[in-house]
Amino acid sequence: MIVLSLLSLLTVKTVLVGSAVFLLVMSYLQRKKYKLPPGPPQLPIVGSYFEFRKDSRLYSVFTKLGKSFSDLFTIDLGFWHNVVVMKSADIVHEAFVEKKEIFAGRETLTWKLKVFSGGNRDIIFSDYGPVWRLQRQMALKAFRAYVASDKLETFVRSSFDEVATLIEKETEPFDIDSHFQLLIFNIVCRMAYGKSYKIDEPEFVWLKDTVDKTMGTVFGSIIPSDVIPVLKHFPIQSSLSVKQLIKELNDFQNVKLAEHKKNLNSGNLRDIMDQILLLKEEMGAESDDNAKESLTDTRIRHTLLDIFFAGTQTTVDTLKWMIMYIADNPDVQTKLHKELDALGDDISGLRHCRHKLPYSEAIQREVLRMRPPAPVAVGHQALCDTKLGAYDIPKGTVLYANIMAIHHDPKNWESPEVFKPERFINNDGSLKEVDNKIWIPFSSGKRKCVGESVGRANLMMISALFFSRFEVSFPHGQKPDFEPAMAEFTCVPKPQKIIVKKRM
Numbered sequence: 001m002i003v004l005s006l007l008s009l010l011t012v013k014t015v016l017v018g019s020a021v022f023l024l025v026m027s028y029l030q031r032k033k034y035k036l037p038p039g040p041p042q043l044p045i046v047g048s049y050f051e052f053r054k055d056s057r058l059y060s061v062f063t064k065l066g067k068s069f070s071d072l073f074t075i076d077l078g079f080w081h082n083v084v085v086m087k088s089a090d091i092v093h094e095a096f097v098e099k100k101e102i103f104a105g106r107e108t109l110t111w112k113l114k115v116f117s118g119g120n121r122d123i124i125f126s127d128y129g130p131v132w133r134l135q136r137q138m139a140l141k142a143f144r145a146y147v148a149s150d151k152l153e154t155f156v157r158s159s160f161d162e163v164a165t166l167i168e169k170e171t172e173p174f175d176i177d178s179h180f181q182l183l184i185f186n187i188v189c190r191m192a193y194g195k196s197y198k199i200d201e202p203e204f205v206w207l208k209d210t211v212d213k214t215m216g217t218v219f220g221s222i223i224p225s226d227v228i229p230v231l232k233h234f235p236i237q238s239s240l241s242v243k244q245l246i247k248e249l250n251d252f253q254n255v256k257l258a259e260h261k262k263n264l265n266s267g268n269l270r271d272i273m274d275q276i277l278l279l280k281e282e283m284g285a286e287s288d289d290n291a292k293e294s295l296t297d298t299r300i301r302h303t304l305l306d307i308f309f310a311g312t313q314t315t316v317d318t319l320k321w322m323i324m325y326i327a328d329n330p331d332v333q334t335k336l337h338k339e340l341d342a343l344g345d346d347i348s349g350l351r352h353c354r355h356k357l358p359y360s361e362a363i364q365r366e367v368l369r370m371r372p373p374a375p376v377a378v379g380h381q382a383l384c385d386t387k388l389g390a391y392d393i394p395k396g397t398v399l400y401a402n403i404m405a406i407h408h409d410p411k412n413w414e415s416p417e418v419f420k421p422e423r424f425i426n427n428d429g430s431l432k433e434v435d436n437k438i439w440i441p442f443s444s445g446k447r448k449c450v451g452e453s454v455g456r457a458n459l460m461m462i463s464a465l466f467f468s469r470f471e472v473s474f475p476h477g478q479k480p481d482f483e484p485a486m487a488e489f490t491c492v493p494k495p496q497k498i499i500v501k502k503r504m
């Protein structure tokens with residue numbers, strides 16, 4: 001018996017050591033075959049795992065470990081999870097724009113992301129290919145039509161009025177996070193399903209809570225089934241929660257989809273779900289199989305889920321950073337108030353106001369430069385063997401763009417650490433052309449954010465409504481903290497109190 005157990009232990013050890021040696025040899029051979037981007041010294045097997053344990057912000061560890069490399073470098077996130085990090089604007093442009101077809105893939109998904117994306121049937125995590133392309137085009141068309149209609153503005157105004165009333169009741173300094181969460185979530189619900197919720201309505205409270213829990217479970221941490229996929233078949237709490245949350249969201253969406261199909265009226269499109277259903281109807285019987293597959297019910301449901309998961313936190317975080325930078329820069333606030341006051345009551349058509357409100361637009365750009373809410377975007381995968389800069393990139397390599405580093409690179413920006421909206425304004429007060437090589441909060445190329453038009457229109461309208469009504473400051477003696485909180489893929493401000501006063 002003892003001999004048997006010793007033998008089995010020896011076998012396990014042998015397998016482990018054997019696998020490690022095999023992987024090291026493979027990695028050595030690969031390095032010989034290709035001229036791969038260099039990397040910092042790293043521990044064998046665990047790579048930089050412990051760096052990420054100390055600081056979970058990918059952008060921050062990428063910046064620290066990439067100091068001695070100019071354009072791109074390789075790094076092991078731990079346990080042979082090698083990725084290439086691009087830190088210069090030129091190299092990101094070469095990959096995402098000049099070689100956009102090659103670098104448009106997505107990383108192979110962990111188990112929970114597969115469940116989340118309905119088996120790669122959303123837009124964010126879907127593989128590059130004809131179905132994804134059509135699904136993305138449909139979403140873009142629906143978003144653009146929606147932004148061009150009056151609906152978005154109506155929804156933003158009424159949601160804002162509700163939340164503004166709550167803000168006005170705050171008599172002490174407070175953290176504005178929950179107010180912005182409510183505001184954006186309600187706008188997104190109206191946009192997606194045309195449903196106008198009261199903020200304390202049970203269905204709204206349930207939906208927000210379920211999306212928040214899913215965000216925490218799916219994006220907040222690594223669960224055992226991600227590391228050992230076979231565990232997905234066992235009743236482990238974390239895997240059960242992921243399945244349950246996604247099932248609840250799918251059931252909810254199915255009800256909405258059935259309602260929308262029943263009441264679809266091409267003369268009165270109520271929301272994005274209607275827009276997508278109409279596009280599907282217009283596709284007709286003669287469309288090819290790819291087109292039909294791109295708009296199955298599962299894909300429509302997951303496109304709508306993308307709006308919740310990609311569109312809410314990014315917008316809330318940008319608004320919170322905006323409030324903080326403006327509270328910390330009274331001169332900027334004075335100029336902003338002046339610009340908004342000059343508009344008087346005429347803030348109609350706010351979504352088209354980029355040129356009517358150049359200073360507000362410059363503030364938005366500067367906030368997105370200083371604190372991009374998706375500072376390393378989402379990993380891209382090389383779809384074939386290729387070259388990038390002076391190096392070889394084998395098929396399957398996962399690459400990240402360090403957007404935060406590019407936005408703070410002194411080669412691109414004068415005094416990059418200073419908050420200065422004026423850098424986007426010409427001497428005559430008009431807006432400068434934005435340089436899309438160095439200003440990339442929405443990334444670039446084939447996988448560029450599909451919701452940019454919606455996100456930017458929301459930010460513009462909310463900031464104009466907010467600062468027309470309120471002024472902000474930090475409590476006397478409180479030092480604002482601009483260091484982002486610990487979060488892998490996002491750039492979130494730490495909780496802090498702010499004074500919001502109604503303007504006279």
Ligand code: HEM
Nearest residue numbers: 123124307310311314374377378442443447449450451455
């Ligand atoms: C301030 C607001 C936002 C910012 C800064 C932002 C930024 C980004 C970034 C950096 C990416 C990754 C691009 C890449 O992989 O290279 C992305 C992807 C995406 N975003 Fe946004 N986003 C914002 C708002 C929104 C909104 C409002 C929506 C939906 C209405 C949205 C939907 C998406 C989708 C579906 C993708 C995946 C695109 C694809 O893989 O083809 N985003 N976003």
